[in-house]
Every structure is written in structure tokens, then in C-alpha cells.
Amino acid sequence: xxxxxxxxxxxxxxxxxxxxxxxxxxxxxxxxxxxxxxxxxxxxxxxxxxxxxxxxxxxxxxxxxxxxxxxxxxxxxxxxxxxxxxxxxxxxxxxxxxxxxxxxxxxxxxxxxxxxxxxxxxxxxxxxxxxxxxxxxxxxxxxxxxxxxxxxxxxxxxxxxxxxxxxxxxxxxxxxxxxxxxxxxxxxxxxxxxxxxxxxxxxxxxxxxxxxxxxxxxxxxxxxxxxxxxxxxxxxxxxxxxxxxxxxxxxxxxxxx
Amino acid sequence: xxxxxxxxxxxxxxxxxxxxxxxxxxxxxxxxxxxxxxxxxxxxxxxxxxxxxxxxxxxxxxxxxxxxxxxxxxxxxxxxxxxxxxxxxxxxxxxxxxxxxxxxxxxxxxxxxxxxxxxxxxxxxxxxxxxxxxxxxxxxxxxxxxxxxxxxxxxxxxxxxxxxxxxxxxxxxxxxxxxxxxxxxxxxxxxxxxxxxxxxxxxxxxxxxxxxxxxxxxxxxxxxxxxxxxxxxxxxxxxxxxxxxxxxxxxxxxxxxxxxxxxxxxxxxxxxxxxxxxxxxxxxxxxxxxxxxxxxxxxxxxxxxxxxxxxxxxxxxxxxxxxxxxxxxxxxxxxxxxxxxxxxxxxxxxxxxxxxxxxxxxxxxxxxxxxxxxxxxxx
Numbered sequence: 001x002x003x004x005x006x007x008x009x010x011x012x013x014x015x016x017x018x019x020x021x022x023x024x025x026x027x028x029x030x031x032x033x034x035x036x037x038x039x040x041x042x043x044x045x046x047x048x049x050x051x052x053x054x055x056x057x058x059x060x061x062x063x064x065x066x067x068x069x070x071x072x073x074x075x076x077x078x079x080x081x082x083x084x085x086x087x088x089x090x091x092x093x094x095x096x097x098x099x100x101x102x103x104x105x106x107x108x109x110x111x112x113x114x115x116x117x118x119x120x121x122x123x124x125x126x127x128x129x130x131x132x133x134x135x136x137x138x139x140x141x142x143x144x145x146x147x148x149x150x151x152x153x154x155x156x157x158x159x160x161x162x163x164x165x166x167x168x169x170x171x172x173x174x175x176x177x178x179x180x181x182x183x184x185x186x187x188x189x190x191x192x193x194x195x196x197x198x199x200x201x202x203x204x205x206x207x208x209x210x211x212x213x214x215x216x217x218x219x220x221x222x223x224x225x226x227x228x229x230x231x232x233x234x235x236x237x238x239x240x241x242x243x244x245x246x247x248x249x250x251x252x253x254x255x256x257x
Numbered sequence: 258x259x260x261x262x263x264x265x266x267x268x269x270x271x272x273x274x275x276x277x278x279x280x281x282x283x284x285x286x287x288x289x290x291x292x293x294x295x296x297x298x299x300x301x302x303x304x305x306x307x308x309x310x311x312x313x314x315x316x317x318x319x320x321x322x323x324x325x326x327x328x329x330x331x332x333x334x335x336x337x338x339x340x341x342x343x344x345x346x347x348x349x350x351x352x353x354x355x356x357x358x359x360x361x362x363x364x365x366x367x368x369x370x371x372x373x374x375x376x377x378x379x380x381x382x383x384x385x386x387x388x389x390x391x392x393x394x395x396x397x398x399x400x401x402x403x404x405x406x407x408x409x410x411x412x413x414x415x416x417x418x419x420x421x422x423x424x425x426x427x428x429x430x431x432x433x434x435x436x437x438x439x440x441x442x443x444x445x446x447x448x449x450x451x452x453x454x455x456x457x458x459x460x461x462x463x464x465x466x467x468x469x470x471x472x473x474x475x476x477x478x479x480x481x482x483x484x485x486x487x488x489x490x491x492x493x494x495x496x497x498x499x500x501x502x503x504x505x506x507x508x509x510x511x512x513x514x515x516x517x518x519x520x521x522x523x524x525x526x527x528x529x530x531x532x533x534x535x536x537x538x539x540x541x542x543x544x545x546x547x548x549x550x551x552x553x554x555x556x557x558x559x560x561x562x563x564x565x566x567x568x569x570x571x572x573x574x575x576x577x578x579x580x581x582x583x584x585x586x587x588x589x590x591x592x593x594x595x596x597x598x599x600x601x602x603x604x605x606x607x608x609x610x611x612x613x614x615x616x617x618x619x620x621x622x623x624x625x626x627x628x629x630x631x632x633x634x635x636x
Contacts, residue, residue: 067264067267067268074272185276185305186272188269188272188305188310189314189319191265191268191319192265192319194268
């Protein structure tokens with residue numbers, strides 16, 4: 001089976017986000033594989049191990065994303081491709097990324113493409129479905145289980161807390177939801193071998209794309225942090241007094257009613 | 258000069274840090290209280306290929322470097338020092354002498370199960386009357402029918418209950434009125450070999466510390482490790498590497514104590530402000546941060562020298578001595594910053610203090626380290 005995983009390098013969820021001059025400060029921050037993409041990598045490896053084939057991990061990003069790709073290789077992926085847009089694109093969006101990925105995947109004869117449900121930074125959840133659409137293949141999002149049998153695939157997906165079982169056929173794109181699996185720690189021999197595994201680096205030119213072809217459809221107007229959480233207020237006194245005070249505060253202070 | 262870790266070292270650091278936070282730290286308090294050895298953690302480390310970290314791939318190792326060993330030991334110790342010392346002893350006292358002095362047949366037979374984690378590594382050196390003064394060794398290995406017959410006892414031996422075999426030092430004869438000491442590999446299930454784990458310790462309660470009793474234990478002569486009479490020399494070389502492990506452990510425990518103290522000082526309010534706003538506490542925390550940074554740098558330098566194939570005896574002693582003393586200062590101050598809470602087990606820092614004390618003692622006391630350094634600088 002020819003399996004592809006779409007992977008994004010993101011902020012560590014435990015990082016404290018600092019904004020300076022309208023953009024997020026990246027200096028000294030820790031970066032990780034987007035956790036949902038990590039489920040996708042793990043699942044891809046498991047499917048390859050049971051069905052045979054090859055896992056290629058693809059990332060659109062800058063030079064630094066090589067680290068996350070190497071981590072995926074250390075986990076057990078076979079090949080990695082970094083589509084380096086650092087020099088070509090200043091402000092990309094979901095359209096940009098999915099267009100580039102789809103162009104890359106065109107003609108690769110992928111049987112199964114796995115992506116994360118959302119990236120924990122942007123959180124749009126668009127890239128996976130958009131890529132599938134551009135490739136004209138079906139997609140199923142937020143999957144929590146997948147069984148591949150020949151070209152037929154049985155999937156359980158999370159629907160707002162409930163489960164839906166779907167049967168589909170390859171080729172297919174799926175996005176991983178939490179609960180799909182427990183991603184492995186890269187093994188030490190895996191880490192030592194990761195350096196020797198093939199990691200191809202491409203630029204827009206190599207995909208016959210111009211900057212105009214992938215120009216973002218959206219514009220970021222402002223980036224700001226959520227308002228700082230104020231200390232709570234504890235109401236005291238008789239119950240009916242408390243209720244009255246609460247109602248009046250909801251009116252006058254919180255302005256929710 | 259370059260202070261960056263390599264891509265592999267960085268990936269190892271991340272992996273082991275995540276593993277330590279998620280799998281090792283959560284049970285550390287309970288294991289200390291119940292004195293339970295972290296068997297499950299070592300099974301997982303075995304699966305991850307960490308148990309054979311620096312050893313050649315042909316024996317099931319991963320061929321990683323000493324800097325990586327220091328990283329793994331530090332991170333494990335940060336989460337649980339008992340896990341850290343078990344790992345450090347496994348690699349640097351158990352596996353390393355086999356790798357350095359064993360024949361390829363011995364490595365195949367004894368190093369391979371250490372690399373897979375099937376057996377933990379241990380080293381039988383210390384005796385009731387012989388620590389760093391190996392001259393006091395009383396265990397004997399006499400020869401009969403092409404076999405060694407070993408008699409004696411060893412004390413404070415880490416990991417022996419979980420080791421399938423270990424090298425012990427014994428007197429194999431006398432040369433120029435001096436004891437001839439050799440190392441011999443002995444399977445722990447051999448007749449006459451008893452492992453006793455009855456110590457009541459101050460700290461490192463979840464690690465395995467044992468007494469070994471050898472009564473007419475017979476092994477064939479091909480169990481001799483390295484050259485006959487080289488036991489003393491071998492153990493000095495082994496301890497050089499082991500000291501990097503102790504240094505790394507010390508950095509890990511100190512880091513854990515510092516992080517807890519900083520977090521507590523930021524959260525705890527007295528006299529209307531956080532403890533971290535009081536200069537008296539700030540200075541303690543600043544000293545901690547500085548000393549840990551210096552200790553880690555020294556550990557990495559010693560490890561780096563070893564990886565370059567250079568002489569590292571002096572630096573290994575320096576890193577062990579400095580880091581273990583830093584660890585004791587830092588853990589003590591971490592308890593102090595926590596006040597009464599720090600004295601309570603629930604807050605972890607008293608455990609760090611108890612665990613950290615061993616590092617000024619094991620693999621050569623601080624006094625022995627100063628002797629080693631003094632000799633190295635030409636005194």
C-alpha cells in the first residue's frame with residue numbers, strides 16, 4: 001500500500017504564547033509534530049506493518065520542519081518530503097497548503113492519505129478535506145478506528161461524541177481524531193536510523209507552481225490573546241439575596257442577559 | 258565551539274523527556290513509599306531500545322554516544338532518581354565492562370541480554386572492607402579442575418536481583434606480595450550464589466541494592482573478564498564512565514528540585530506577595546539555576562571528551578563531584594523554600610534530598626573525587 005501522511009510542525013501545546021508586533025514570538029519555543037498528525041503517523045505505520053507497503057510523510061513549511069519529519073521517520077515512516085516554501089511564500093493559508101499538497105500528491109497514486117483532524121495552532125481542520133477535494137477522492141474526517149481489507153475500508157468516526165461506522169473504498173483520505181491510537185515513542189534504534197532514511201526537499205518550482213497559483217485567499221487582520229481571566233467573585237448571604245445579586249450582576253456587569 | 262546537541266541527541270532528549278514525564282514521574286512518589294522496583298518502566302525502556310544505548314549494534318545495542326547516555330540518565334533521574342540510578346548502573350557498571358573487556362563470545366552471551374533489557378546490568382566490586390580502596394578486597398577465586406571457585410561477599414550492589422549475571426572482582430593470586438585482582442563473570446543463578454535485598458536505605462527506595470554472598474560458586478575459566486590481574490585497572494576505567502552517569506543523575510534530581518521550588522515560590526503568597534518576589538528566595542533560585550547549568554555543562558564536557566576518545570578521568574571526577582554537591586545544595590534549598598510543606602513526602606522535594614545524598618557517596622565519595630582530581634593535576 002502506498003500511504004501518505006500530511007504532517008504539520010506546530011507549537012508545543014504547553015508553550016506560553018507571546019505576541020510581539022502583531023505576530024507570535026517563536027524564539028526559544030518548543031515545536032512538535034501536531035498531535036493529531038502524530039495519530040496519523042502512528043496509524044499509517046500500523047497499517048503498513050499489517051498490509052505491507054510504504055509510508056511517506058509530507059510537510060509544507062520551512063527548513064525547521066525537518067526535525068518533525070525526522071521524528072516521524074524515527075517512529076517508523078519510510079520516507080519524508082519537505083516542501084519548503086520559506087523563500088517563496090510569506091503569508092499562506094489553508095488554500096495555499098492544500099493546493100501545494102494536492103499538486104505534490106497528483107500522480108503519486110496514493111492508496112491512503114492520513115492527516116490530523118485539526119492542527120492545534122490554526123485549528124481550521126480544512127487542509128485534509130481540501131486536499132481530498134482537489135485530488136477528487138473521498139474523505140472521512142475525525143476517525144477513531146480504521147480497518148483496511150484489500151481495497152475496502154471500514155471506519156469508525158467521532159460525531160460530536162457519538163460514533164458513526166462507515167464503509168469506504170481506497171483511494172481515500174482520512175483525518176485522525178484523538179482516540180485513534182496511542183502514538184509510540186520513537187525507539188532509540190529508530191532515532192539512530194532516521195538520519196539515513198530519505199528526506200527529499202522540494203520547492204514550489206519543483207511542483208511547477210507559481211507564487212500566484214497558491215496565493216492565500218484569506219488575510220490575517222489582527223492577532224491577539226484572549227482577555228486575561230479575572231478572579232472570580234463569591235456571592236455571600238441568604239440564598240434569595242445571592243440570587244438577586246447574581247441576576248443583577250449578569251445584567252449589569254457580565255451583560256449576558 | 259558548539260553547544261548545540263546533534264539532531265539525534267535532540268530527538269533522544271525529546272523522546273526520553275516525554276517518556277519520563279508521562280511514564281516515569283507519575284508513580285515516583287508511590288514507588289518510594291512502597292519501595293517497589295520499576296519493573297514495568299524497564300520493560301518499556303527495553304522496547305524502546307534504550308537499555309543498550311551506547312553498545313554496538315551487533316550485540317543489540319543502538320551505538321549512541323555518551324552525551325546521549327547522559328541525557329537519558331538526567332531525564333530519567335529528573336522524574337525518578339531510583340529509575341535513574343538503575344539505568345545508569347545498568348549501562349555504565351553492568352554493560353560497559355563487558356563491552357570494554359569481554360571477548361566477542363562473552364559479549365554475545367552476556368552483553369546481548371543487557372542490551373535487550375532481558376537482564377539488568379550490575380557490577381560486583383564493593384565489599385564490606387573494600388570500596389575505593391580495592392586493596393581491601395577479600396573475595397577469592399581459587400582454581401580447581403579448570404574452574405574458578407569463588408568465595409566471599411559483596412555489598413551495596415545495584416541491580417543484582419534483576420541481573421542474570423554480573424562481573425565480580427576477586428583475588429586470583431598474589432604477585433610481588435600484592436593481591437592479584439581479576440574480574441569474573443558469574444551467573445546469578447549459579448549454585449552457592451545468594452542475592453539479598455534487605456537494605457533499609459535513606460533514599461533511592463525504588464532501586465535495587467543488594468548484598469551478594471558467594472559460597473564455593475564454580476564457573477569455568479572462560480568466565481574471566483579481560484586479562485587476569487587486570488581487575489583493578491578495569492574497575493578504574495569502568496568508574497570513570499560511571500561517574501558521568503552519577504553527574505547526569507545529580508543534574509536531573511537538581512533540575513527537578515529547582516523546578517518544584519520555582520513553581521512553589523511563584524504560587525505561594527506570604528506577606529502579600531509571591532515568595533518569588535522576595536529577594537532572599539530569588540537569590541536562592543538564581544543560584545540554583547546557575548549551578549545546575551554549570552553542572553550540566555561539565556557533565557556534557559566529560560561525556561563529549563569520552564566520545565572523542567580523549568582522556569576524561571579528571572573531567573569525569575569533576576563533573577561527578579561538582580554535580581553531586583550542587584544536587585545536595587539545590588535539593589536542600591528546595592526543601593527550605595517549601596518550608597513545612599517541603600518536609601512532607603507529598604511535595605516530592607524531601608525525596609530529592611534523600612535520593613541526592615547517595616550521589617556524594619556512590620562510585621567514589623566526594624573525598625575520593627578530590628583525590629582523583631588532585632592526582633590528575635599533579636599533586
